[in-house]
Amino acid sequence: MQTKEHLQTYDRISREQVAEAKDLAVSLVRENLKTFTEYFPDSNSRDQFYPQSENVEWTTGFWTGEIWLAYEETGDEVLKKAGEIQVESFLDRIQRRVDVDHHDMGFLYSPSCVAAYQLTGNETAKKAALLAADNLMGRFHEKGQFFQAWGELGAKDNYRLIIDCLLNMPLLFWASEVTGDEKYRQKALAHITTAMGCIIRPDCSTYHTYFFDPETGAPVRGVTHQGNRDGSAWARGQAWGIYGSAMAYRYLKNPEYIEIFEKVTGYFLTHLPSDLIPYWDFDFDDGSDEPRDSSSAAIAACGMLEMAKYLPEEQAEYYRAMAERLMLALWQRCAVKSPEESNGLLLHGTYARDSVNNPCTNRGVDECNTWGDYYYLEGLVRLSREWRTYW
Ligand code: GLY
Secondary structure: OOOHHHHOOOOOOOHHHHHHHHHHHHHHHHHHOOOOOOOEEOOEOEOOEOOEEOOOOOOHHHHHHHHHHHHHHHOOHHHHHHHHHHHHHHHHHHHHOOOOOOOOHHHHHHHHHHHHHHHHOOHHHHHHHHHHHHHHHOOEEOOOOEEOOOOOOOOHHHOEEEHHHHHHHHHHHHHHHHHOOOHHHHHHHHHHHHHHHHOEOOOOOEOOEEEEOOOOOOEEEEEOOOOOOOOOOEHHHHHHHHHHHHHHHHHHOOHHHHHHHHHHHHHHHHOOOOOOOOEOEOOOOOOOOOOEOHHHHHHHHHHHHHHHOOOOHHHHHHHHHHHHHHHHHHHHHOEOOOOOOOOOOEOOEEEEOOOOOOOOOOEEEEEOEHHHHHHHHHHHHHHHOOOOOOO
8 A cells, every 4th residue: 555645755767767668668579570570479478478379369459559659669661561461460350350259449459550540541450440440339238328348249147348448449539530420439428428437436446347237228236357356456457447537538528537537546556565566456465475467557657648638737747757656667677678588578467367256267477468568668658758649
């Protein structure tokens, strides 16, 4: 646990450290192109090294996003070419409907294809991202007003949203912008309104998932999937809440989302252990043997840097400073420092941790994961200059 006052005593990452960390991360991305241009890294490393994967799961877009971030930093045509090869794979994936019967179209297509279209005007990327947005639209339930995360559409045991989905909504706002069709934006607004109405608990922690009644659409109950227990705060879920509320404000400018952002961020920060690297669930604190989830600190830092753009200076400075403290902790304790150590960027993540109260088996425990790598690099880029978001 932390107090707000004690958090202010931590050092912030310096401009020189940001430059050093970013240059190193970009050089590691270039190194990893050898293995991951025609293929993708799997969701998480094994003994710190990612095996090759086809374009499956919800996680491949993060690697392509790293390529685009590195391309932005260097202007290197080799990176651009690799990004373009991956964009073709994303078009193929959505056209052939390979592992796309779920809601994670934003995680997949924003950092890969929206990024490519923004940076290079790539029409294949635009087409792929719009198909992905249309696919996501098919998961909206009028009864309950939300996008169903996983599983058979409409099935009672899957009639739920999850907090992570807030990061899938920017794809829909983008789709409305480029097509001029408001339908995407309207459904995103409806989902965000529903999610914000049920996933924040009175103590400002968050539910990972929330069930609805398929007959009436009424909210039923909050349940965890990847957290330690239904009533605990899964660290990454809380971080998705931080970045998700910042994104909701970016697109909708509803002041309620600033309040929600402040609440969920306050909970996250005051529940950090003394080295600022979150345990995988906030049930655990200093002295626990449970693993960390470094990716949640990277996501939270990016969310704070995004929200700082819209806040009055004093508040903005508070969140920028906190993001800089988290990024320093990640640089000092979790960053990969050489290609011999790992083919990822950020050590000490946890994809899923088994608990008696959740259905998960251990996966990617104390390993790199692609989203941790991506958000770590996004955070460094955000700290080094004004950055046009892919989200
Ligand atoms: N969105 C899935 C996860 O954060 O593990």
